[in-house]
Amino acid sequence: MISKPVVNVSETERYAAGIIGAMLLAAGLRPLKPWRLFWAACCFYRLFTGNCKGYEMLGISTCERKRP
Numbered sequence: 001m002i003s004k005p006v007v008n009v010s011e012t013e014r015y016a017a018g019i020i021g022a023m024l025l026a027a028g029l030r031p032l033k034p035w036r037l038f039w040a041a042c043c044f045y046r047l048f049t050g051n052c053k054g055y056e057m058l059g060i061s062t063c064e065r066k067r068p
Contacts, residue, residue: 005051
């Protein structure tokens, strides 16, 4: 069973990843550059899931901590 990824990216970082992903997508289509499309997909994954695998491996989270 696949579990839901842990959110470890702040909202601001998610929006920045979306903007960068859109720019990479546009730049990767003409002329076709597969490596730009790959990085665009990585940015969109980060935007939509709020998860960064690099942060997860390093134990980093840029999300605000919930106060008790």
